[in-house]
Amino acid sequence: MGYQFRFDLVLAHWPAFVEGAMATLIISVVASVLGLLIGVAGALVRSYGPRPLSVLVGVYVEVIRNTPFLVQLFIVYFGLPAIGIKADANLSAVSAMAINVGAYATEIVRAGLASIPRGQIEAAAALGLRPYQIFIHVMLVPAARTIFSALTGQFTLVMLTSSVVSAVSATDLAGVANRVAAIGFRHLEAYSIATVIYLAMALAISGMFSLLSRRLFRYARQG
Amino acid sequence: MRSFAESDVAYILLSVRWTLLLSMLALAFGGAFAALLSPLTTHPNKALRVAVNMFAILGQSTPLLMLLFLVFFGLPIIGVTVSAWWAACVGLAIHSAAFLVSIWGESIGAVPKGQSEAAEALGLSPLQTLRLVIIPQAMRIALPPTVGFCVQLIKGTSLASIIGFVELTRAGQIVNNATFEPLKVFALVAALYFAMCWPLSLLGAHLESKLARAVAR
Numbered sequence: 001m002g003y004q005f006r007f008d009l010v011l012a013h014w015p016a017f018v019e020g021a022m023a024t025l026i027i028s029v030v031a032s033v034l035g036l037l038i039g040v041a042g043a044l045v046r047s048y049g050p051r052p053l054s055v056l057v058g059v060y061v062e063v064i065r066n067t068p069f070l071v072q073l074f075i076v077y078f079g080l081p082a083i084g085i086k087a088d089a090n091l092s093a094v095s096a097m098a099i100n101v102g103a104y105a106t107e108i109v110r111a112g113l114a115s116i117p118r119g120q121i122e123a124a125a126a127l128g129l130r131p132y133q134i135f136i137h138v139m140l141v142p143a144a145r146t147i148f149s150a151l152t153g154q155f156t157l158v159m160l161t162s163s164v165v166s167a168v169s170a171t172d173l174a175g176v177a178n179r180v181a182a183i184g185f186r187h188l189e190a191y192s193i194a195t196v197i198y199l200a201m202a203l204a205i206s207g208m209f210s211l212l213s214r215r216l217f218r219y220a221r222q223g
Numbered sequence: 224m225r226s227f228a229e230s231d232v233a234y235i236l237l238s239v240r241w242t243l244l245l246s247m248l249a250l251a252f253g254g255a256f257a258a259l260l261s262p263l264t265t266h267p268n269k270a271l272r273v274a275v276n277m278f279a280i281l282g283q284s285t286p287l288l289m290l291l292f293l294v295f296f297g298l299p300i301i302g303v304t305v306s307a308w309w310a311a312c313v314g315l316a317i318h319s320a321a322f323l324v325s326i327w328g329e330s331i332g333a334v335p336k337g338q339s340e341a342a343e344a345l346g347l348s349p350l351q352t353l354r355l356v357i358i359p360q361a362m363r364i365a366l367p368p369t370v371g372f373c374v375q376l377i378k379g380t381s382l383a384s385i386i387g388f389v390e391l392t393r394a395g396q397i398v399n400n401a402t403f404e405p406l407k408v409f410a411l412v413a414a415l416y417f418a419m420c421w422p423l424s425l426l427g428a429h430l431e432s433k434l435a436r437a438v439a440r
Contacts, residue, residue, distance in 0.1 A: 003300035066374065066420035067413045068381035070392055075413065078405030156284075163286040167385050174288060187296040195289040202284040 003188075010189040013180045020176030021197050027090070027172060028159040031097035035158070036151070038098065039105020046110050057106065064103030070164050072096050077168045093165035093172075101158050108150045112143035145217045152209035156202050163198065173197060227404040232411065238394035239415055245380045245390060248312050250373065253319025257327055260320070262353055264328030275324060282321020288382050290314045295386050311383035318379060322372050330365035331357055367434060370427035374420045381416070391415060 046057045064072065076099070077092040087095070116139055124138045166174035177194035181187040263275045282290075294317070295310035305313070334357050342352040384393035395412035399405050 062421065062424070063413075063417060066378075066424055067416045068378040068392065070381045070384070071395070071409055071413045071416060074392075074395070074399075074405065075409045078399065078409065082406055160284065160286040163288045164382065164385075166288075174286070177289075177292075187292070188300065191289055191292040191296060195285055195293060198286050198289060199281065199284050203280075206284075 005189060006184075006186055007189050007193070009184050010180055010186050010193055013176075013183070016176045016180060017173070017193060017197060020171070020173035020194075021201065023171045023175075024159065024162055024173040024198075025201065027094050027097065027165070027170070028155070028162050031094050031101055031162070032155045032158055034094075034098035035101025035105050038102030039109045042102060042106030043109035043113055046106060047113050061103045061106050064100055065107070069096070069100050069161055070167060072100055073165060073168060089165070089168045089170040092168060093162070093170035097158060097162060097165070100161075101154060104154050105151065108147050108154065109143070111150075112147035113139070115146045116142055148209075148213050148217070152206070152213075155209075156205050159205060160198060160202055225402060227398070227402045227407050231398045231402060231408075235391070235394050235398060235408070235411055235415070238389060238391045239419075241388070241390040242377065242380050242416075243419070245308075245311060245315065245383060245388075246373070246377045249315035249319050249376060249380070252312065252316035254323055256316065256320040257323035260324045261327035262331060262358075264324065265331055275328070279321050279324045279328070282317060283325065287314070287318050287379050288385060290318055291382055291386050307383065307386045307388035310386055311380070311388045315376065315379060315383070319372070319376055322375070323369065326368045326372060327361065327365050330361040330368075333364050334360045363434065363437075367427050367431035370423055370430060374423050374427070377419050377423075378416065 042057045042061070045053050046061075047054075049057070073093065073096040076096040077087075077089065080087045080092060080095075120142075121134060121138055124134045129138070162172060163174035165172055166178055169175065173194050177190045181190035260275050260278070263271050264279075266272055266275075291311060291314040294314040295305065295307070298305045298310065298313070338356055338360065339352050342356045347355065380390055381392040383390050384396060387393070389397070391412055395408050399408045402408065
């Protein structure tokens with residue numbers, strides 16, 4: 001009993017924590033961007049593609065959403081070399097994350113496209129809007145507004161889930177915490193600091209997105 | 224190195240019980256805690272409301288892995304030595320409580336205000352109103368997202384493998400280390416998770432559309 005907290009010992013490694021936080025942010029952003037691309041493509045195929053392709057995308061979405069990310073990561077990390085693709089831990093981590101976000105994003109974007117009433121598109125055509133105008137102003141922007149919070153919530157979740165990639169020794173904040181913890185056996189301090197950084201990043205990201213949403217979709221409040 | 228044999232498959236299959244048990248205990252403990260806290264999200268006392276919401280937000284914004292590490296290394300300093308099993312239980316229970324407080328709190332908030340006003344006009348005490356009028360209606364609203372959360376929880380138990388508890392994912396790792404057949408081993412592990420989660424996902428979606436139809440009527 002009488003545990004002596006020694007945050008100073010752990011905080012001495014602060015440059016490593018900054019590096020880890022940056023690494024976590026970078027892999028999360030890259031995975032989110034790739035995942036969003038997969039999601040838009042997936043949603044278009046799922047909504048308008050030929051049936052066999054659409055079913056295939058549906059299987060992808062259901063398999064990813066109903067299995068743990070950690071297992072998906074292991075399959076990518078151990079599986080890629082087994083089929084002859086050389087990938088280090090970081091590349092495996094980003095790929096697994098992108099595949100994972102892609103499935104959730106597909107479902108979210110699909111719901112967004114489905115939320116646009118057909119009558120609205122027809123009305124725009126009757127008013128003489130050109131097809132590209134209809135696509136941008138009547139389909140894309142309203143869909144983006146509908147799904148913005150779900151999608152950005154997913155990105156925040158990706159950042160939090162990314163801590164799992166330390167399990168295949170990819171470089172990230174949780175990995176730094178593991179390393180620093182092992183140096184001085186100050187596990188509790190190291191993980192506390194990492195947790196505080198994760199929390200701060202998560203709150204900052206969701207705050208940033210909600211500000212962005214207010215700027216982007218300003219017109220929505222007037223109507 | 225040896226090949227991926229029937230005994231390995233049996234070992235992985237049997238480890239499913241730990242994943243299920245861990246999920247159920249976390250749901251029971253986390254659910255009990257959330258049941259106590261979620262009515263406070265609409266409590267007249269602002270300090271209470273803020274405190275409960277803070278717990279929910281912080282709990283949801285903490286990576287589950289960090290939560291497990293903090294419990295695993297944190298409980299011993301208050302004199303409670305924990306095994307990986309109990310650390311995983313407690314960590315997942317806190318995780319569940321944070322999410323369920325939000326889900327159930329929002330469901331309580333979604334019950335129309337006229338209901339509690341009518342109950343008050345009929346002379347029901349606040350506790351009676353909650354028990355007899357609000358909660359039965361809120362439960363219907365809460366069921367689909369709660370089932371959805373169970374899927375998230377089952378998947379979340381895979382992180383217990385990282386603090387060394389042998390559940391489904393850890394069993395897969397152990398077999399993979401011995402056989403080095405990662406694709407076969409983890410495909411089996413993934414299939415087993417899918418077999419647990421997919422029916423729940425379908426049930427959640429079914430309940431949600433049923434509720435949407437009931438509300439539309």
